[in-house]
Amino acid sequence: GPKVLQIPSHQIIDMGQMVTLNCDPVSNHLYFYWYKQILGQQMEFLVNFYNGKVMEKSKLFKDQFSVERPDGSYFTLKIQPTALEDSAVYFCASSLTGGNTGQLYFGEGSKLTVL
């Protein structure tokens, strides 16, 4: 089936550094999402993005976070600067349509470890 690819699968960085997590969504999809999962907790919505704009973001989407998808390339999540509490697995997802029904396609996650 359709696949969402995430790069890197795992990254270890020092606190205060910048990190960019990359997502290659399903090719014809228009809506893009990031979710965060801390070990042992549920996946939590961070942000969704459509037509070059953030549609909605949660309180977890701190000022240090930003998303973009320049010219149809990777959909990226940038964290600058990183903090210890940013350690988590970040899942990218995409969907063809908006609205709250229908299918989200998830990537396998990027595990971020902040030391």
Added chain:
Amino acid sequence: QQQVRQSPQSLTVWEGETTILNCSYEDSTFDYFPWYRQFPGKSPALLIAISLVSNKKEDGRFTIFFNKREKKLSLHITDSQPGDSATYFCAASKAGNTRKLIFGLGTTLQVQP
């Protein structure tokens, strides 16, 4: 505070048995409830979903039963197979233009041959 609760946290059944996974929610404005399945190291994938207009949704061996009054759902897996071993997430969302899913903590299922 958990908006979507799942139980049990983990479960082991024998091959051929029926597995029952439970989910409950608080927010009465939720109207769409997908279940996602995640195999270790893989991405979560949509398994089956139900909306507020239905009491039951069936897809092969997988059935969702929905008690709207009590705000409870259950996912039944009949004739459970070792290949069903995975973590199952119940999620909920509200009507609107965004796909903001609220996930439960998941139930990890192990099916023993």
